[in-house]
Amino acid sequence: MNFTYIVCVYPIEKAACQCPDFLTRGIACKHLRAAILYINWMRQQPNNSHLPEIKLPTQKEIQEEILISKFYFLYLFLLLLFIYLIIN
């Protein structure tokens, strides 16, 4: 079975993936590592030196990112519930 995960990386030590390894174990998963390797390889190619160097985030930074995303989904859920209650 194939799954698609969206990986987000930022030059300021932030990164996120949607896979269970990242979300439940809070580790830099294989998707995140592959994305960082690819971006840093692209950075070494001609005319791509403007791309920022991406560093692997620490486990603490990953935990913070997971916490932020959980609050974001809770906020989104409450907002949708509020809109639903107003409409009905």
Ligand SMILES: [Zn+2]
């Ligand atoms: Zn992943």
